[in-house]
Amino acid sequence: GHGGNAPREPPPRRRGQPGPSRAALRGCGLSAQGSWRKAVRSDCCEAGRDCLSTLTTSTEDGAFQTKGHNTRILSPEEAERLANDRVLVSDFKQLKLEKEAQKNWDLFYKRNSTNFFKDRHWTTREFQELKACREFADQKLTILEAGCGVGNCLFPLLEEDLNIFAYACDFSPRAVEYVKKNSLYSTERCKVFQCDLTKDDLLENIPADSVDVVTLIFVLSAIHPDKMHLVLKNIYKVLKPGKCVLFRDYGLYDHAMLRFKSGSKLGENFYVRQDGTRSYFFTTEFLSQLFRAEGYEEVVNEYVHRETVNRKEDLRVPRVFLQSKFQKPFSKT
């Protein structure tokens, strides 16, 4: 789960203990891409929601980030534990989770208010395309933050770039209210609305072919894999031809995936947290297929391997994310 009631087994490896992380990643041919930089807490992306409150990454501690196409290599124990976790949550309970998905996210925001996800100031840095997207210097960009939560990506973006108009939507009415109440919210610069991306037509709020960049940040993982294509279809309609979806989400074998207790598995790479919210862990192949089937073209699609360090507990935590970019073609041929 997120927050304090999260499954904590097995404990992450202690620093200094043998493990697959750094050496194995080197061994599998990943190259560090100049990312041995000091990072601030807000840089730890999803780490904060996975119970490690003092996470930070730094060069001295051997924290690092690599990008590439290889999946994380598990230790034999980790591989065995995953392979042995075969029993799936009952169909009855799965249906209930699907029916109550919105309620569960809304309750999540009721409990956590706006404090849970760290402001995602890394968005502009990691997704430099947001700025590169401009054809001329002061061009106004229209973005859609799909599944915006309480606006942790949205507001840093609006702050950093004055020449953006942002649409933002979320499943949870409570999250949408928080966005509207934020002091940085202004109807001149953004339009936020409640919607289920798998059901509600975005065209009701956004003109067709009008958006320069769609960001989809840790949202698709919360949606049942059978319905993910509906989200991509929906987004496609509002995206300008030639423009992109910027995607970041959990990758296969991320630390969070290995921590689920047995009894949490819903399907392949798909798990339920204790609070009823669900999480899918993506492979590059799965994501690529999903986007291509809806007519997008792949521009970038790679794993980000990052080892975060919890100084207080002296733990190394191997995180795996998928960072990708898919384009709506200029014209269908």
Ligand SMILES: C[S@@+](CC[C@H](N)C(=O)[O-])C[C@H]1O[C@@H](n2cnc3c(N)ncnc32)[C@H](O)[C@@H]1O
């Ligand atoms: C992990 S949060 C990420 C929020 C935000 N993008 C961020 O990075 O801080 C996942 C979000 O997806 C939203 N969500 C889940 N299913 C959805 C759906 N079917 N339609 C729209 N939003 C959905 C949830 O309400 C939640 O706010």
